[in-house]
Amino acid sequence: MLVRKYQNRVVCIVYSLTGSNPHAEDIAQDVFIKVYQNLAGFEKKSAFSTWLYRITVNTTYNHLRSKRVHVSLDEIDAPEPFEKVSIDAIESKEKQRFVTKAIESLPFKYRMVVVLKDIEGLGYADIAKVLKCRIGTVESRLFRGRERLKKILTPLMEEGKL
Amino acid sequence: MNRACINKRRALQRYADGEFTDDSALKTLKAHLEACPGCSQELEYLLRAKKIVSSHQRVNASPEFVSRLLDRLKPAPEIIRLRWVDDAADWSRRLIPVPVAVTVLVCVVLFARLNQAKAPDYILGGLTRADIRFDEVYLDSSSVVDRMFFGK
Numbered sequence: 001m002l003v004r005k006y007q008n009r010v011v012c013i014v015y016s017l018t019g020s021n022p023h024a025e026d027i028a029q030d031v032f033i034k035v036y037q038n039l040a041g042f043e044k045k046s047a048f049s050t051w052l053y054r055i056t057v058n059t060t061y062n063h064l065r066s067k068r069v070h071v072s073l074d075e076i077d078a079p080e081p082f083e084k085v086s087i088d089a090i091e092s093k094e095k096q097r098f099v100t101k102a103i104e105s106l107p108f109k110y111r112m113v114v115v116l117k118d119i120e121g122l123g124y125a126d127i128a129k130v131l132k133c134r135i136g137t138v139e140s141r142l143f144r145g146r147e148r149l150k151k152i153l154t155p156l157m158e159e160g161k162l
Numbered sequence: 163m164n165r166a167c168i169n170k171r172r173a174l175q176r177y178a179d180g181e182f183t184d185d186s187a188l189k190t191l192k193a194h195l196e197a198c199p200g201c202s203q204e205l206e207y208l209l210r211a212k213k214i215v216s217s218h219q220r221v222n223a224s225p226e227f228v229s230r231l232l233d234r235l236k237p238a239p240e241i242i243r244l245r246w247v248d249d250a251a252d253w254s255r256r257l258i259p260v261p262v263a264v265t266v267l268v269c270v271v272l273f274a275r276l277n278q279a280k281a282p283d284y285i286l287g288g289l290t291r292a293d294i295r296f297d298e299v300y301l302d303s304s305s306v307v308d309r310m311f312f313g314k
Contacts, residue, residue, distance in 0.1 A: 003231060007223040015221040025224060029231050036235060096219045103215065117179065118215040124181050143175055146211065153211055 003032055006049070009120065010056050016115045017060045019104030031059045046129055053122075053130040057112050064108065102152040110145030113138055167201050170194055174201060178208040 015024040
């Protein structure tokens with residue numbers, strides 16, 4: 001089943017693109033609903049995964065644009081369930097938070113190439129197919145995105161937070 | 163960082179991403195990296211940053227993901243509709259103007275009938291309706307104008 005095969009990848013991309021949005025799963029479900037509704041129109045000119053990634057990126061973008069990510073105050077302030085965690089786990093969580101915030105601070109066009117390249121591990125050619133642009137465009141967006149990330153991450157690296 | 167290094171930065175990124183296909187360019191870049199500490203440092207940063215970003219927590223879908231999706235994909239239950247109820251509703255919508263028109267007409271008739279009723283004495287100044295001949299009571303507009311403007 002296609003959903004079982006790709007659900008984690010889609011959720012992960014949406015989660016990374018939206019900056020840990022609690023509604024990431026709902027958006028991922030919207031993606032699969034769109035896939036289900038348009039499966040007959042899939043022309044097989046590209047790989048299914050490429051098509052799926054394209055729908056994922058577009059759906060996430062539309063969601064961010066329309067909703068401007070409404071998060072209720074309850075969701076922000078909700079205390080996390082108490083559990084015994086080690087210092088390492090806390091540090092790791094803190095690191096994740098820094099990275100998430102750094103990625104989230106990027107403009108969407110840079111964020112999507114960084115996520116598809118560095119988190120999903122796609123090649124330049126695959127990203128170009130997903131985004132329907134030239135490889136050179138992917139390369140330059142990635143370059144600019146990483147330049148921005150560098151400005152955020154370098155001080156954190158120097159402080160030893162990462 | 164000199165001009166040559168700035169030109170090499172895109173190549174450095176391609177190298178860090180494992181996207182280099184041109185062998186001769188790769189050799190040139192490697193030679194440059196051995197000679198240039200600035201670019202080596204830049205490559206080191208790139209690789210480290212890539213590692214940090216790629217180690218970003220991978221979130222998996224919840225166990226209920228598929229069942230929730232299937233629920234959302236289920237077609238909405240069809241509402242059983244009775245044809246005669248729909249027809250009756252349709253006719254009632256069409257016939258709404260008729261009772262409204264009848265009500266308005268009845269109101270007009272009633273209003274007219276009420277106005278025909280005998281007026282009280284304090285309005286008629288003690289006269290009966292039969293005493294008043296409306297055709298005799300009129301205002302001569304020309305005489306009023308004469309009085310106002312010419313003092314006649």
